[in-house]
Amino acid sequence: MSHVAFALSGRFGDFRLEAEAEVPASGVTAVMGPSGSGKTTLLRCLAGLARASGRVMAGEAVWQDGRTFVPTHRRGVGLVFQEPSLLPHLSVRRNLDFAARRAGRGPGPDFDEVVEMLGLGALLERDPDRLSGGERQRAAVARALLSRPVLLLMDEPLSSLDAAGKAEVLPYLEQLHRSLSLPVIYVSHDASEVARLADRVLRMEAGRLRGPAVVASDDPLALLSDAQVRTLARAALAAGLEAEA
Amino acid sequence: MGQVVFTTVALAGLTTLILLALAAPLGWWLAHGRAWWKEAVAAVVSLPIVLPPTVLGFYLLIALGPRSPLMALLHPFGIRTLAFTFSGLVIGSVIYSLPFAVQPVRNAFEAIGPRPMEAAATLRAAPFDAFFSVAVPMARRGFVTAAVLVFAHTVGEFGVVLMIGGAIPGRTEVVSIRIYQLVEALEFGQAHRLAAALVGFAFLVLFALFLLDRQAGSRAP
Numbered sequence: 001m002s003h004v005a006f007a008l009s010g011r012f013g014d015f016r017l018e019a020e021a022e023v024p025a026s027g028v029t030a031v032m033g034p035s036g037s038g039k040t041t042l043l044r045c046l047a048g049l050a051r052a053s054g055r056v057m058a059g060e061a062v063w064q065d066g067r068t069f070v071p072t073h074r075r076g077v078g079l080v081f082q083e084p085s086l087l088p089h090l091s092v093r094r095n096l097d098f099a100a101r102r103a104g105r106g107p108g109p110d111f112d113e114v115v116e117m118l119g120l121g122a123l124l125e126r127d128p129d130r131l132s133g134g135e136r137q138r139a140a141v142a143r144a145l146l147s148r149p150v151l152l153l154m155d156e157p158l159s160s161l162d163a164a165g166k167a168e169v170l171p172y173l174e175q176l177h178r179s180l181s182l183p184v185i186y187v188s189h190d191a192s193e194v195a196r197l198a199d200r201v202l203r204m205e206a207g208r209l210r211g212p213a214v215v216a217s218d219d220p221l222a223l224l225s226d227a228q229v230r231t232l233a234r235a236a237l238a239a240g241l242e243a244e245a
Numbered sequence: 246m247g248q249v250v251f252t253t254v255a256l257a258g259l260t261t262l263i264l265l266a267l268a269a270p271l272g273w274w275l276a277h278g279r280a281w282w283k284e285a286v287a288a289v290v291s292l293p294i295v296l297p298p299t300v301l302g303f304y305l306l307i308a309l310g311p312r313s314p315l316m317a318l319l320h321p322f323g324i325r326t327l328a329f330t331f332s333g334l335v336i337g338s339v340i341y342s343l344p345f346a347v348q349p350v351r352n353a354f355e356a357i358g359p360r361p362m363e364a365a366a367t368l369r370a371a372p373f374d375a376f377f378s379v380a381v382p383m384a385r386r387g388f389v390t391a392a393v394l395v396f397a398h399t400v401g402e403f404g405v406v407l408m409i410g411g412a413i414p415g416r417t418e419v420v421s422i423r424i425y426q427l428v429e430a431l432e433f434g435q436a437h438r439l440a441a442a443l444v445g446f447a448f449l450v451l452f453a454l455f456l457l458d459r460q461a462g463s464r465a466p
Contacts, residue, residue, distance in 0.1 A: 049363050072366035073375075079367040085360055089382045098378070102369040147368045 002059020004151050004183050010052030012041050017052055019045075021202055021211030023151075025059075028177055028184040030194040033204035039187040040082070042209065043153045046185070047079050048072035058150055078144030078152040083160045084136040086128040092139050093124040099147040106148050108182075117179070118142040118172050134165035138172055145180075152184045158193060166193075173197055246423075246439075252331070253419040256406075257399040260338040264346035264395050265388060267339070269381065272350030277359075287351075291344045301341055302408025309333045309409060329411040334419075337409045338399050345394040353387025354380060389458045393451060400447060 007020040017038050023029045031039050044050035048063065049072055056063040063070045086095050100111055115121055118138045128136060137157050144152060157173075158166045170193070177184075177197055188194050194201060201214050275287050293301055308315050309327040316326055327333035357380060365375035381388070403421045410417030412426070420443055427436035 047367060049366070072363070073369050073371050076369065077367055079364075081360065081364065085364040087361055087364065087379060087383075089379075089385075098365075098370075099368045102374075143368065 002061075002150065002183075004046070004056070004058050004185075006046060006054070006056045008042070008045050008052040008054035008056065010045070010054070012038070012050070012052075015207045017041055017045070017207045019204070019207075019209040021209060023183050023185060024200070025183055026181045027199035028186050028197050030198035030201045031185060031187045031204055031209065032189060032191070032194055032201055033209075035189055037204045038207040038209075039189075039204055040155055041207075042204065043079065043155050043185065043187055046151070047077045047153060048075050049079075061150075076148065076150045078147050078149030080137070080140050080144050080152075080154045080157045082156045084128065084133070084140065086131075086136055086139055086143070088128050090128075091124070092120060092126050092128070092131070095128070095139060095143050096120075096124075096146050099143045103146060103148040108148050109145065109179075111146065114142045114145050117145075117176065132165065133161045134168040137161065137165075137169050141172070141176070145176075150182065152180075152182055154184065154186045156187055156189070158190070159188075170196065248415050249418050249420055249423045252415075252417070253400060253421075256331070256334055256338060256419060257396045259335050260342060260399045261392050261395045263335070263339050264342060265392060267343070268346035268350040268388075268391055272347050272387075273354050273376065273380065275347065275351045276354035290347050293341050294344050298341065298402070298404025299408060302337065302405040305333075305337045305340065305405070305409050309336065328409055329413055329417060331416055334406055334410045334417050337405045338402060341402060341405045342395045342398045345398050346391040349387045349390040349394065350384065351387075353384035353390075356387075357383050386458060389454060393454045396450060397447060400443070 003025040004023045005021075009016070009018050011017075015036075015038060019038075019042050031042065033039055041050060041052075045052045046056060046063075048070060051069065055065045058075070061070075062068055063075055086092070087098065090098060096111065096115070109117065115124070118141060120135075120139055120142055123131060123135055123139065128139070131139065137160075141154075141157065158169055161169065174196060186194070186197060202209055202211060203214075271290070275283055275290075306328055307313060310316065311326040311328075316324070319325075319327075327336065361379050361383060362375055365379045366372075370378060401421065402419075403425070406412075406417070406419055407422055410419070410422075412418045412422045420439060424436050424439050424443075427433075427439065
């Protein structure tokens, strides 16, 4: 597996993306930032679903530079979308097959291992509309893995889930984190999620992101910017004052 | 009589097949293309809904006649005219029913949204692959609707087939025209039988297709 480097800039509607960083060949790199800061746009550019100008390299392979723009289906990126994106006309098994058939043989976990890792054994014959939110995201992660990606992108995969759904899926993601050896970019605005899953953190604000990544710690507060800590403290203080009054 | 029914069914079936093949790329382009002039194409495709069949038939007759520049291109191949031939009839029916095929297919493709095709691309499906393995199966209800409408519309066609077909017995005479001729000849008994058969046939075809569609909708293929 190889590291991924990018330097991208471009206009998307009324905001400007300026992102430059390197993502190591293994481990989870979180991209954090408030909603609307361009995290999803960055992922879409890395996947080739959106176009900014600049350069994207996956190891020795050029995905994008001044002359080339490799289309999504030839990049080998796995992408877990924010909301469920299983193909609705196919059962879970056929969704997984869709990925596995087109990925061919290669290193990495095979069909049965991935099904086992994400606990999908009992769900294989179900249609996507008969799965819970958490089950759908687990199936989506499994499908992304079966496409044998060289880079796995996750766009707030838990944000569409309720608390129970998050609690259901998070352990699976932690387990993957320990067993996978490919670069993962995990977008989130939830500090506690990132503290549990990420090795490194990149921050994004108003479309701007600049590496290198900061090593993540188990303390969620360490991931927050000073301004965010101050806001939290003020809110806690205000809540305390109200309770006393 | 059997010959007339055969011509009608052959015409409707062939028109349906051709239009499904045509509506797939055209409907996709109208749903997801970015050309600024695509709505102009959409308007041209929809013209047969607005125009009287006689207008369409008249222009087609001229375009397919021996002195048309279009036919001049075919003269080297030994084809002088397509007017009053079965091929001409098929061409006319395809144009006349074009909007009934393209509109439901376009709507179905639009309803899919961009996400499934993006997901397919991240799973290494090339655009053509994704079109046939994701877009077309997801839009199957649009295709079923298109097939039903085109078939029914072609069987029920009168003005266009009379103008370019000329009702030549054994070749371009279809059921709807035969009924008209029978009534003109005051053969009400025969007209009755044929008309009733058409009603029954149309009902059965539509009923079968709706059942098929419901079955396809209730379980994954």
